[in-house]
Amino acid sequence: MSLIGKEVQPFQAKAFKNGEFIDVSEESMKGQWSVVCFYPADFSFVCPTELEDLQNNYDALKELGVEVFSVSTDTHFVHKGWHDSSEKINKIEYAMIGDPSQQISRNFDVLDEESGLADRGTFIIDPDGVIQTVEINAGGIGRDADNLVGKIKAAQYVRSNPGEVCPAKWEEGTDTLTPSLDLVGKI
Amino acid sequence: MSLIGKEVQPFQAKAFKNGEFIDVSEESMKGQWSVVCFYPADFSFVCPTELEDLQNNYDALKELGVEVFSVSTDTHFVHKGWHDSSEKINKIEYAMIGDPSQQISRNFDVLDEESGLADRGTFIIDPDGVIQTVEINAGGIGRDADNLVGKIKAAQYVRSNPGEVCPAKWEEGTDTLTPSLDLVGKI
Amino acid sequence: MSLIGKEVQPFQAKAFKNGEFIDVSEESMKGQWSVVCFYPADFSFVCPTELEDLQNNYDALKELGVEVFSVSTDTHFVHKGWHDSSEKINKIEYAMIGDPSQQISRNFDVLDEESGLADRGTFIIDPDGVIQTVEINAGGIGRDADNLVGKIKAAQYVRSNPGEVCPAKWEEGTDTLTPSLDLVGKI
Amino acid sequence: MSLIGKEVQPFQAKAFKNGEFIDVSEESMKGQWSVVCFYPADFSFVCPTELEDLQNNYDALKELGVEVFSVSTDTHFVHKGWHDSSEKINKIEYAMIGDPSQQISRNFDVLDEESGLADRGTFIIDPDGVIQTVEINAGGIGRDADNLVGKIKAAQYVRSNPGEVCPAKWEEGTDTLTPSLDLVGKI
Amino acid sequence: MSLIGKEVQPFQAKAFKNGEFIDVSEESMKGQWSVVCFYPADFSFVCPTELEDLQNNYDALKELGVEVFSVSTDTHFVHKGWHDSSEKINKIEYAMIGDPSQQISRNFDVLDEESGLADRGTFIIDPDGVIQTVEINAGGIGRDADNLVGKIKAAQYVRSNPGEVCPAKWEEGTDTLTPSLDLVGKI
Amino acid sequence: MSLIGKEVQPFQAKAFKNGEFIDVSEESMKGQWSVVCFYPADFSFVCPTELEDLQNNYDALKELGVEVFSVSTDTHFVHKGWHDSSEKINKIEYAMIGDPSQQISRNFDVLDEESGLADRGTFIIDPDGVIQTVEINAGGIGRDADNLVGKIKAAQYVRSNPGEVCPAKWEEGTDTLTPSLDLVGKI
Amino acid sequence: MSLIGKEVQPFQAKAFKNGEFIDVSEESMKGQWSVVCFYPADFSFVCPTELEDLQNNYDALKELGVEVFSVSTDTHFVHKGWHDSSEKINKIEYAMIGDPSQQISRNFDVLDEESGLADRGTFIIDPDGVIQTVEINAGGIGRDADNLVGKIKAAQYVRSNPGEVCPAKWEEGTDTLTPSLDLVGKI
Amino acid sequence: MSLIGKEVQPFQAKAFKNGEFIDVSEESMKGQWSVVCFYPADFSFVCPTELEDLQNNYDALKELGVEVFSVSTDTHFVHKGWHDSSEKINKIEYAMIGDPSQQISRNFDVLDEESGLADRGTFIIDPDGVIQTVEINAGGIGRDADNLVGKIKAAQYVRSNPGEVCPAKWEEGTDTLTPSLDLVGKI
Amino acid sequence: MSLIGKEVQPFQAKAFKNGEFIDVSEESMKGQWSVVCFYPADFSFVCPTELEDLQNNYDALKELGVEVFSVSTDTHFVHKGWHDSSEKINKIEYAMIGDPSQQISRNFDVLDEESGLADRGTFIIDPDGVIQTVEINAGGIGRDADNLVGKIKAAQYVRSNPGEVCPAKWEEGTDTLTPSLDLVGKI
Amino acid sequence: MSLIGKEVQPFQAKAFKNGEFIDVSEESMKGQWSVVCFYPADFSFVCPTELEDLQNNYDALKELGVEVFSVSTDTHFVHKGWHDSSEKINKIEYAMIGDPSQQISRNFDVLDEESGLADRGTFIIDPDGVIQTVEINAGGIGRDADNLVGKIKAAQYVRSNPGEVCPAKWEEGTDTLTPSLDLVGKI
Incomplete structure (x- = not known):
């Protein structure tokens, strides 16, 4: 069964953010969209x-009340080292979580046990800490x-609108569908 | 661990396609992109x-050598019944697989055991039958x-270009990156 | 051992009845004959x-205080879709239960695990929820x-008449047998 | 899962038939309808x-190439004793199988373990020994x-007519349905 | 280990006695010799x-305060049928227990599992329900x-005379032996 | 299940017979009645x-081709010692088997595990080593x-006369019954 | 691990002593040396x-406050029989325990399971029921x-003298050794 | 069961003997008495x-064809050290086996697991490596x-004289007993 | 996982120290450095x-508040014996623990099970009983x-200085490093 | 048991060395000292x-025929990134192995499972791949x-000199000890 609809499992980790080392946990992913x-x-x-691209969208996401977390099985020390070295990474303002114990990657079912590295998975989590979307791509x-x-x-x-559903290709402002028995087999 | 990089597991099923009932199996998902x-x-x-939107992209996908399969835990009889009843579904030309035994949904880790229904998962499979991307959305x-x-x-x-990698936001015709040791920490 | 004399096991399901979606459970099969x-x-x-034939007897059954339920492993959505499409099915007034989780079919021992579909089983249940007769036919x-x-x-x-028994071919109004020791070996 | 579509399991037993004790086994239930x-x-x-009623239909059934077997967990000795004592039973010409070891009743899932007696189950078996219909009634x-x-x-x-199906209430000589894709949702 | 010295295990059964069907249990075998x-x-x-021979001794046994029970894996219905049919059996006045569930035969270790029939075992039980003698003969x-x-x-x-023992061939009125240390090796 | 109809299980033991220690095994109980x-x-x-009584019948039993064995969990040394000490035992001519390892008593299901002593069981064994009758009495x-x-x-x-059966109370020379279907329910 | 330093395990048995049958248990081996x-x-x-030799030392042992018990897997009846028959055994005044259930022999690890007989083991037990010495010889x-x-x-x-130790060959009245650090490596 | 009659189990060890370190194994305990x-x-x-006392008997034992081995869970290094330090031990000429792995002590069932030390056990082993006597004393x-x-x-x-047995207190040259049936209960 | 950061496990042992036998336990390794x-x-x-070399450093270690313990699987008796015999060992003033039960060696993961001897492991333990360094060398x-x-x-x-770290080759008085985020990747 | 005397277990990994990514395995640690x-x-x-200090000794170690490997659970990518960023690390010429799968750290028993990081362990391995010394320090x-x-x-x-042993504090050129029996307890 996929992780859709499941709550984020507990974890403890260190992250690098804005020049500091901070503590993060599953609680950090609740109370706002993540x-x-x-x-x-x-x-x-x-x-x-990819991470630069995410940074470029960071302001837009924050306006939507979304917090962003990147995660790899590297340590938070390495995240800082990379942040110092790489021009693209240096721009990053969101929290870069270190997961050397591989616990978070395992919790989100994206750990490749053989290599010890995480798959390229992106998760949207709602303010209750419940996973709403999963997207994973192969390397490259x-x-x-x-x-x-x-x-x-x-x-x-x-x-925000329980009882309505978004059709495919939905964009903000367009009509949504409100499910009713009459629509069955009619759309 | 995610299904990325795993080969499609064996299955046997009936599908409705172009007004006919056909047999499909994991072999149907090899030899071309799916x-x-x-x-x-x-x-x-x-x-x-969603299915109509997929149909609208069907020609574009076929030009890229991609075959399309939709799957639900309904039977192929029901797929035909729906195809007959619904204006949007009536346009569909790709194979609509019936999975009442829930085997395929289980193989792709998208079966919700409690409801007996599949999550909204989309998979891209390469010509070797290996899963390259996974995307799953919550209902709605x-x-x-x-x-x-x-x-x-x-x-x-x-x-087609082993040894090169696509950066984020890559689009056809733009430059890709060819990995070399010198790039480490420099991009 | 057959299910004869066993009480209906608990379940939760959605049904389509009279143009509406309703909740049904094992409790719906108690308090009247089913x-x-x-x-x-x-x-x-x-x-x-078969379902049409059952509908044709629905009034007679209701007069006897009997409620009727049809069940397949299709969803209640599909039942509505079918009800809309098929002339015969459109007549149906009794509850059409959706069993996509296959729980009810398993409870009544009529699930074919390989196909995920139910056998053609008919059950008479008394007002205590106890199964009184079972009849199952092969496909066709x-x-x-x-x-x-x-x-x-x-x-x-x-x-209603504990202590009497119905001989074969019994029809309403004909004599029944009241068991007594003298009848042993004499009938 | 019901016994529909399953082959009769092996057994060895004695039966009383036509004033003689004979051996019967699952093979006796193959090669003709039973x-x-x-x-x-x-x-x-x-x-x-019930058994007299079955005897009354014995000639009709034999004309259809059907053999009849009655089974209880009594011995074949008792069947003979009953045949001698009871006017109704005395008419019986079909084989009355003794199942004191309860093996056959267990094979057909009709043994009530507590009482050691069989439920009132009737089975139609095709010439391949495959069960086609099951009917079981509570006592009385x-x-x-x-x-x-x-x-x-x-x-x-x-x-005899693979590819055609009998609708409900089918009687000899009336039309049957030949399944075709066009009929889906149309009957 | 043999059943000698063991108490009769609990059971519930129907018996035919003096033209009636009665309930019997292990309690029926206590309070008098059985x-x-x-x-x-x-x-x-x-x-x-054998059963006729037992009936011929029934008066003598009753004078000794002994109740008699016969048991087979036939039902009490069959016992009545046999009692009606057979001249010898018709004389029987003691309780004929029906054991179609095979429970009593199993409790007394005389059930032949393959045939579902009891061995020819005779048991003497004292007023405490404790088995004092066992005798079993092969068929014939x-x-x-x-x-x-x-x-x-x-x-x-x-x-009645604890502390004395009966030598072989003891008959009522002859001397018995009272065990004392002096008798060791002297008899 | 009783031991009736079961073959004697293998054992090795020493016995005292006619002033000598001899080896006995299950083979000693085959080839003649025992x-x-x-x-x-x-x-x-x-x-x-009891043992003296058995000795008194020893000649009669030998004329019938029967060999006699007594068994206790005492050693063969003790059997000799007893034979020397006791007037009654001194007459014994049949083999007195020592079973200190308790194997034979266990094989015949007469070992009382708590006391380590055998119950008073008598077994008749046919020339094939198959147990035909069992009789066990409580102490005293x-x-x-x-x-x-x-x-x-x-x-x-x-x-010697397969197909005939001995009624109760049968004595040499009296009529036996030859089973036939006509006798069912008629004796 | 040897039984040295272990307490005697519980048992119940009969013994022959001074012309009487008495009860003995592990408690009989406490409160005095045994x-x-x-x-x-x-x-x-x-x-x-051996047993005669032990009897010859019985007075000397009793003066030391020692009780003597002999044990074999024979019964107490046999002990009496032997006592009556054998000149040497007839002298024995100590308790001869019967162990036909083999429990005591098993408790002292001297039972030969194959023969059901005890090894020739001698144990000295102190007043707390703790085994102080073990000696076992092969047969002969x-x-x-x-x-x-x-x-x-x-x-x-x-x-009596905790803190002193007896050197080899120690005899009553000779010097014993009192352990002190100075003696290490010096004796 | 005691070790009497069991063969010495395999082991590998170092011993100190006559100023040298030698290898010993279970084979060293075969071919002569040990x-x-x-x-x-x-x-x-x-x-x-104790060890000095054993040395004092060493010549007498060797004349009888007996080899002597002492064993503790100390190493062979320690045995040499002790041999050098202690006047009494310095006399020892037999092999002093080191058993720091505790294997030999475990094989002979004399290891006290809690302290890691051996009990004071003495074993006589025949030329076939079979244990003939065991003697174990508590500390002190x-x-x-x-x-x-x-x-x-x-x-x-x-x-040397199979068929004869040594009575208790046997000494070289005195009469032994040759077992015969006549002696039973007569000695 | 190594023992670094783990607390010393409980044990009970005897040691030789300053001409006396003393009790030591895991508590002896707490309250000071060990x-x-x-x-x-x-x-x-x-x-x-090695042990002499350790003794030569004993005063220096004691000045640092360090207690020293040597351990082998020899007994404390042997430690005394060696102390008496060897010129080098005679100088030793620290506690020489005897571990014949091999418990301590097992607790510190240095027991070679095959030989029953300890590897050459040295452990530094802080005043909380927590292991800070491990060093183990092969024999020789x-x-x-x-x-x-x-x-x-x-x-x-x-x-003493939490928050600072010792670089390699650190010697008393030289500078240590105080970790701060700025140092990452800069040293 | 410690890893002393054990052969290095198989592994596969990537390392950064001299500006290149290379493959290393347990075979890389054989054929020379490591x-x-x-x-x-x-x-x-x-x-x-620490790593700089090791680099400073690299030439000396290479002259002794020793190869050097550093290992952390970081990737080889990170090793390169660090090598580029840090002045001290930039000097390193030996292979820096990446162990993100934690396999090597687990093989050498230095993985802290909770943090996913390796303890500070140093191992000397001989040309046969056998571990000769282990040294592990707590953090700091x-x-x-x-x-x-x-x-x-x-x-x-x-x-090189089997049969001789190095005393503590041994330095090249000083005398070593050749073990002989005479030295026991004399050094």
Whole structure:
């Protein structure tokens, strides 16, 4: 069974954020919308562009009340080291969680046991800590953070308007569908 | 561990396609690229718009050498019944697989055991039958089939150009990255 | 051991009845006599004629204080879709239970695990929720709902007249047998 | 799962037939159609009328190529004793199988373990030894052997005409349905 | 270990006695001496002569305060049927217990699991429900009820005269042995 | 299940016979009829009279082709010691088996595990080593060896005349019954 | 681990002593020093001489406050029988325990399971029921009871003089060693 | 069960003998008679006098073809150290086996698991490596090696004269008993 | 996982120290810094020089508030014996623990199960009984106790100055590093 | 049991060495002497000084035929990133192994499961891949690589001169001890 509809499992970790080391836990992913973005390894290739792309959307996401967390099985020390070294990573303002114990990656079912690295998984979590969307790509296929904004708007709309549903391709402001028995087999 | 990089597991099923009942198996998902789109139930609300959206991209996907399969735990009889009843579904030309034994939904880890219905999962499978991307949304959040085309192009590029990687937001024709030791920590 | 004399096991389900979606449970099968009629699949062949035949006897059954439930592993959405599409099914006034989780079919020992579909089983249940008769036919052999009425009358007579027994071919108004030691070996 | 579609399991037993003790086994139930009629106890009340009713239909059943077997957990000695004592039973020409080891009753899932007696189950078995219909009534509700003839004709028709199906209430000579895709949702 | 010295295990059964059906249990075998006589099958060959022989001793046994029970795995219905049919059995006045659930035969370790019939075992039980003697013969070797009377007298004497023992061949009125240390190795 | 109809299980033991120590095994109980007589303890009370009684019948038994074995859990040394000390035991000519390892007593289900002594069981074994009769008495109730002769004659008659059966009270020369279907319920 | 330093395990048994049968248990081996002498079998060869030898030392042992028990897996009846028959055994005044249930022999780890007989083990037990010495000889090698007296004196001295130790060959009245650090490596 | 009659189990160890370190194994205890003498600890109190006493008997034992081994859980290094330090131990000429792995002490069932030290056990082993006598004393009670010589002579006599047995107190040259049936109960 | 950071497990033992036998336990290793030095065997080759070297550093260690314990699987008796015999060992003033039960060696993971001897492991334990350093050498490679002093000073400095860390080659008085975020990747 | 004397277990990993990514396995640690140095984390505090210190001894170690490997659970990508960023680390010429799967750290028993980081363990491995020394320090206590050179010389001397042993504090050129029996207890 997928993780959709499941609450984030407990964890304890250190993260690097804004030049500081901070403590994060599953509680940090509650009370606001969260995007959690796993990637395999600091100082590797696709990752910086994906993380940079996420940073570029960070302001838009924050306006939507979304907090962003990146996670790899590297330590928070390495996140700082990478932040210092890489021009793209240096821009990052969101929390970069270190998961050397592999606990968080295992909790989100994205740990590759053989390599000890995380798959490229992105999760949207609602303010109750419940996972709303999962997206995982094989190595080499980059993620596009722009879609995240759209998905979050749809998820927020569904949460705010129980009883209505978003059709495919829904965009903010367009009509949504309100389910009723008459619609069965008619749409 | 996620299903990324895993081969599709064996199954036997009936599908409705182009006015006929056909046999499908895991072999049907090899030899070309495949998109497999799970949804909870025929004659329900969001589903038709998602499936219609997928149909609208069907020609584009076929040009890229991609075959499309939709799957629910309804029977192939019901798929035909729905196809006959619903204007949107009536347009569908790709194979609608019936999974009343729930085997395929279980194989792809998207079966909700309590309800007996599938989560809204979309999978891109390469010509070797290996899963390249997974995307799953909670009920109510529609999927946008347009992204699928972009993801498949990226996946195909990576497969055709081993040794290069697609950065985030990659689009056909833009530059990709060729990994080399010098790039470590420099991007 | 057969299910004869066993009480209906607990379940929770949705049904389509009279243009509405309703909740049903094992409690819905208590307090009056019930007929529960399993069949494999909506939008398939024998099924509609059997269900229509049952509908044709519905008034007679209701006069006997009997409620009728049909069950397949299709969803209640599909039942509505079928009800809208099929002339025969459209006549149906009794509750059509959706059992996509396969729980009810398993409880009544009529689930074919390989196909995920129910066998063609008919059950008469007394007002205490206790199964009084079971009848199951292989695919292709239709059931005749007329017999149901006779069986129910016999079952009701036995319940109302403890100590008497119905001989074979018993019909309302004919003599029944009252067991006594003298009858042993004499009938 | 019900016994429908399952082959009769092996057994060895003695039966009383036509004034003789004969050996019967699961092989005796192959090569022709068979009706197997379980009942709780010799020298009890409803049973003789049911068995007499079955005898009255014996000629009709034999014309359809059907062999009849009655089974209780009494011995073949008792069957003979009952045959000698009871006017109704004395007419019986079919084989009365003794099942004191309870093996056959267990094989057909009709043994009540607490009492050591069989439920009132009737089974139609095709020439391959495969169970086609099951009917079981609680104590006191007599069975009507007339229905058996109709059911067997339907079962024989389905076997002889693969690809056609009998609608409910089918009687010899009336039209049957030949399944085709066009009929889905149309009947 | 043999059943000698063990108390009769609990059971519930129906018996035929003096033209009536009565309830019997292990309690029926307490408060007086009991003879329990198992035999394989009603309407079989040796059995009637053994049971008749037991009936011929019934008055003598009752004078000794002994109740008699015969047991087979036939039902109490069959016992009545046999009692009606057989001249020898018709004389029987003691309780004929029906054991179709095989529980009593199993409790007394005389059930032949393969045939479902009881071995020819005779048990003497004292007023505390404790088994004092066991005798079992293979099929075909008849039992002689006369010996029972002698055995019961010996058993009653031992019970009434604790501290004395009956030598072999003891008959009522002859000397018994009172054990004392001096007798060791001297008899 | 009783030991009736079971073959004697393998054992190795020493016996005292005719002033010598001899080896005995289950093979010693084949090829002729055997009586095996268990008793609790040498130098105890009832036992000598029972064993003397058996000796008094020894010639009659030998004429019938029967060998006699007594068994206790005492050693063969003790059997010799008792034979030397006791007037009654001194007459014994049959083999007195020592069973200190308790194996034979366990094989014949007569070992009382708590005391380590054998119950008073007598077994008749046919020339194939198959147990034909079992008789066990509680302590204090002596056995009468005279009955043994009658039982053995009956057992031998049944073995020599397969198809006939001995009614109760059968004595040599009287009529036996030959089972036929006509006798069912008629005797 | 050997039994040295272990307390005697509970048991219940009968013994022959001074012309009477008495009850003995593990409690009988507490409150005074005890010698327990196992041997294989009454009426066998070495045993009488060993037991006679033990009797010859019985007065000396009693003066030391020692009680003596002999044990074999024979019954107390046999002990009496042997006592009556054998000149040597007839002298014995100590308790001869019967262990036909083999419990005591098993408790002292001297039971040969195959033969059901005890090994020739001698145990010295202190007033707390704790085993102080064990001596076991193979069959044929007689024990010399004289040594027992010496061993018991040594054991009693050690118990009465905690902190001193007896060197080898210690005899009453000679010097013992009082352990002190200075003696290490110096003796 | 005791170790009497069991073969020495395999082991590998180092010993100190005659100023050298040698390898010993269970094979060293075959081909001649052996005495194996366990003791708790080098440099402790009773031990040296016991080992000295054994040395004093060494010549006598060797004349009887007996090899002597002492064993403690100390190493062979410690044995040499003790041999150098202690006047009494310095006389020892037999092999002093080191058993720091505790394997030999465990094999002979004399290891006290809590302290890691061996009980004071002495074993006589015949030339086939089979244990003939066991003697174990609690701490503080010294062993007398003189008895060993007598025991070994008895053991050798029994081995050389199969069919004769040594009575208790047997000494070289005195009469032994040859077992015969006549002696039973007569000695 | 290594033992670093784990608390010493409970044990009970005897040690030789300053001409006396004393009790030691895990509590003896708390309240001050401890060095625990395992070695294979008393009276062996490298060991004395290592232990002498440790003694030579004993005063320096004591000034640092460190207690020293040596441990082998020899007994405390042997430690005294060795202390008396060896010139080098005779100098030792610290506690020499005897571990014949092998418990302590097992607790510190240095027991070689095959030989029953300890590996050459040295442990530094802080005043809370927590292991701070482990060093183990194969046989033949001697340890240099001088390093211990340096290591202990470093360990004590870290304990006294939480938040600072000792770089490699740290010696008393030189600068240490105080970790701060700015140092990451900069040292 | 410690890892001393055990062969390195198989593993597969990537390392950064001399500006390249190379494959390493347990085979890389055979054929020459190896030093394997675990540390918790790149970009942390003590670690760089320890690794620098090791680099400073690298030439000396190579002259002794020793290869050096550092290992942390960081990836080889991170090792390169750190090598680029840190002045001290930039000097390193030996292979820096990435162990993100934690396999090597687990093999050497230095993985802290809770943090996912390695303890500060240093191992010397001989040319057969057998571990000769282990040294592990708690966090904060730096290691001194100078000692390594001395230890390796001692280890090499022992390997080249079997039969001699190095006393504590051994340095190249000083005398070693050749073990002989005479030395026991004399050094």
